Amino acid sequence: MSGNSGPGYASRPDHKITLSKPSQKLRVRFAGKVIAETGRAIRLQEASYPPVHYVPIADVSAEALEKTAHSTYCPFKGEASYWSLVADGKRVENAVWGYETPYDEVLPIKDHVAFYPDRVEAIEAF
Numbered sequence: 001m002s003g004n005s006g007p008g009y010a011s012r013p014d015h016k017i018t019l020s021k022p023s024q025k026l027r028v029r030f031a032g033k034v035i036a037e038t039g040r041a042i043r044l045q046e047a048s049y050p051p052v053h054y055v056p057i058a059d060v061s062a063e064a065l066e067k068t069a070h071s072t073y074c075p076f077k078g079e080a081s082y083w084s085l086v087a088d089g090k091r092v093e094n095a096v097w098g099y100e101t102p103y104d105e106v107l108p109i110k111d112h113v114a115f116y117p118d119r120v121e122a123i124e125a126f
Contacts, residue, residue, distance in 0.1 A: 006103035008075030017076055018045045019108055024125040026053055028060075028115050030095075031087035035064040036115075042108055046076070053123065054112035057098065063087070065113075070094050078102045083113065085120070095119035 008015060020043045028036035038059035045051045057065075063086075070082040070093075083096040098113035099106070117123055 004101070004104050006074075006076045006078065006105055009103075009105060011075070015047055015076060016045075017047075017106060019043070019106065020045070022053065022125065026055060027122075027124045027126055028055065029121040029124070030064060030085050030092075031090040032121070033061075033064075033087055035085070035087065035120075036060040042112060044106070044109060044114075052114045054098070054109045054114050057111055057113050060096075060113060061087075065096060068094055072097070076103065077106050077109070092119045 022041050022043050025039040026041045027034055036055050036059055038055050040056050040059065042054045043051050044054060065083040066086050068082045068084055072080045078099045078101060080097045081100050082094040085092045085095045095116050096113045099109055102110050115123060
């Protein structure tokens with residue numbers, strides 16, 4: 001660990017985040033195209049929220065991502081950066097997020113991004 005612990009864990013020790021490797025590969029479709037496909041996703045289960053799959057950014061089509069100035073903060077994961085999706089004349093703002101310098105407790109999601117399910121055509125397991 002690098003000594004970069006999330007402050008949320010001290011104030012809410014009951015708030016659990018579990019990271020695991022899905023048994024299946026993931027594929028993300030946007031604007032009629034496969035923009036991500038990986039066997040290296042990380043499944044993040046946080047408290048009672050639906051699970052989120054983080055895909056290595058290296059497994060996402062670079063042409064489909066456009067970084068934005070938008071950011072949000074989570075006391076358990078850190079500061080999130082956002083990307084818009086762009087393909088075939090279609091653009092969806094802030095459809096993708098990731099933690100470029102996540103807290104130690106979730107360090108494996110560094111260099112990974114997640115997709116809002118309602119902003120892409122599909123997130124499929126195969």
